[in-house]
Amino acid sequence: MMATTRRDEPWRRQAVRGVGLVIALGLTVFAIGALISVAFVLVMG
Amino acid sequence: MILRPGADDIRLIAFYLGKVLLGLGLVMLVPTVIALFAQEWNSATAFVVGASLCIIVGSASSARFATRRPLTWAHGMVIVALAWLIGAVFAAIPMYLSGRFGDPLAALFEAMSGLTTTGMSVIHDLDHTPLSEDLYRHLLQFAGGQGIVIVVLSLFAAGGARIASLYVSEARDERILPNFIRTARFIFMVAGTFLVLGTTALFLALLGAGFTPARAIYHAINLFFASFDTGGFSVMQSSIIYYHSLSVELIVMLLMMAGTLSFGLHFALWNGNPRDVLRHLETRTLAITSTLFFAAVAFGLLRTGTYDSTEALFRKGFFTLVSAVSSTGHQVNVGDTYLTDWGVLAPAAIVGAMAIGGMASSTAGGIKAIRIGIAFKTLVHDVKRILLPESALVVTTYHAGKRRTLRDETSRAATTVLLLFLVTHLFGAMVGLLYGEFDITQTLFESVSVGSNIGVSIGVVSPEMPHGLMAVYIVMMWLGRLEYVAVFALMGYLLSLARGKAKA
Numbered sequence: 014m015m016a017t018t019r020r021d022e023p024w025r026r027q028a029v030r031g032v033g034l035v036i037a038l039g040l041t042v043f044a045i046g047a048l049i050s051v052a053f054v055l056v057m058g
Numbered sequence: 059m060i061l062r063p064g065a066d067d068i069r070l071i072a073f074y075l076g077k078v079l080l081g082l083g084l085v086m087l088v089p090t091v092i093a094l095f096a097q098e099w100n101s102a103t104a105f106v107v108g109a110s111l112c113i114i115v116g117s118a119s120s121a122r123f124a125t126r127r128p129l130t131w132a133h134g135m136v137i138v139a140l141a142w143l144i145g146a147v148f149a150a151i152p153m154y155l156s157g158r159f160g161d162p163l164a165a166l167f168e169a170m171s172g173l174t175t176t177g178m179s180v181i182h183d184l185d186h187t188p189l190s191e192d193l194y195r196h197l198l199q200f201a202g203g204q205g206i207v208i209v210v211l212s213l214f215a216a217g218g219a220r221i222a223s224l225y226v227s228e229a230r231d232e233r234i235l236p237n238f239i240r241t242a243r244f245i246f247m248v249a250g251t252f253l254v255l256g257t258t259a260l261f262l263a264l265l266g267a268g269f270t271p272a273r274a275i276y277h278a279i280n281l282f283f284a285s286f287d288t289g290g291f292s293v294m295q296s297s298i299i300y301y302h303s304l305s306v307e308l309i310v311m312l313l314m315m316a317g318t319l320s321f322g323l324h325f326a327l328w329n330g331n332p333r334d335v336l337r338h339l340e341t342r343t344l345a346i347t348s349t350l351f352f353a354a355v356a357f358g359l360l361r362t363g364t365y366d367s368t369e370a371l372f373r374k375g376f377f378t379l380v381s382a383v384s385s386t387g388h389q390v391n392v393g394d395t396y397l398t399d400w401g402v403l404a405p406a407a408i409v410g411a412m413a414i415g416g417m418a419s420s421t422a423g424g425i426k427a428i429r430i431g432i433a434f435k436t437l438v439h440d441v442k443r444i445l446l447p448e449s450a451l452v453v454t455t456y457h458a459g460k461r462r463t464l465r466d467e468t469s470r471a472a473t474t475v476l477l478l479f480l481v482t483h484l485f486g487a488m489v490g491l492l493y494g495e496f497d498i499t500q501t502l503f504e505s506v507s508v509g510s511n512i513g514v515s516i517g518v519v520s521p522e523m524p525h526g527l528m529a530v531y532i533v534m535m536w537l538g539r540l541e542y543v544a545v546f547a548l549m550g551y552l553l554s555l556a557r558g559k560a561k562a
Binding site: 015024027028030031032034036037038041042045046047049050051053054057058 | 239247248251252255308312316317319324327328329330332335349352353356357360361366367368370371373376379380
């Protein structure tokens, strides 16, 4: 992947955004996993 | 006509291998210091011997064979394949000297498992392993996860263009920044940021779970290395079950997911382009396959009555799936549970998830989601070509950093590696069956786990496992980590040494 770097932006700000988005992505995955768990327990439990 | 490599080629390979050994020796100095500080004299002696050997051989080799000749792709492939093999042999020296392994082969298994981030362990009495030896095992996963050759050569500044071929040979085919040194630095920056944040979060969670500050920091550092580098080694025999903490499990899951995200996608997120991540073929493939696999796990576990609550299903089933997909191998079940309590469908879904593994150009192993996505696109493309009129022009595109057109060579490369993984998994399972101690469920599960560098174990891998099977698993871990190409290039190179025609 070749992308444009934001050379003018401090790396700390990039890191905060990068980690923040990874956490947001992870929480979304947790939510999907929890929803599937609830759905299956309700239907089959 | 195959040309025989000359003395200059061998010299170049020896020069770079020397650099890698030198780097490995420096890695060994970290646990040496810890061993001296903790007064673990036996371990300190083992590390001093190991580090000295690496540094002496590495320095001698890089000084004796010093060259400024540029690397070709063939050199890159051969260096990487040999570096991972020789690196594992040298990394095994302090392990064997520690006396915690039955024989040198077991120590080599552990070293290869660490470097390839597989995470299977054959160590004796893990729960009473000295601090320095635990840290060393986990540091190996960090070095391997980041790509040991790249770690070393970017530190020794071998030159951006010159290490390009090594970067690709280590199964890191995604070029993030135009310069490879800058790419390597970006990878370190991501790992460093997660190291600080992940270790702090784990430290606080472990304090909350009742650990003393000293034990919390020790477990947090090791857990971070094992989770972010998708390695799966553990400080305790019982792996993650030991902590009995939901917050530790959630943080570990987040770190495993961060580790399985390709560095290219980390780059997109750092630059505020989350849409690039969501549109990427690999993200979509992982999202679809993981959802389907988890649905199968949930259905299987509820049908067999193994768990009956949402919390148990999430903490046991979902955690295991994330551990498998990310190729980490952390366990929240003892090995036998998959066999005795999980029925058939749930373990089968875990095997499927392990086979696919994580994303290319990440620390994860397995076939890689991008290859599954490309194989699926190829299938759809071929079906379209059959159904549409012969004069119709069928063009299939996919998103991977940018919109790309599906080409025959991309399809062929993806399906070839996919096939090689499947054949290796079956081969490993067959070899396991030859010993007559395990059934096909056990050998297939373990073979996929080893061949995809995952580390979730059903109980075949143990200090008492047959030596022949151990040797086969060592080769499978090596092949899986380098995704075959570099190893085949090495074989071709050896063949050309024996049967090639001398250069004019």
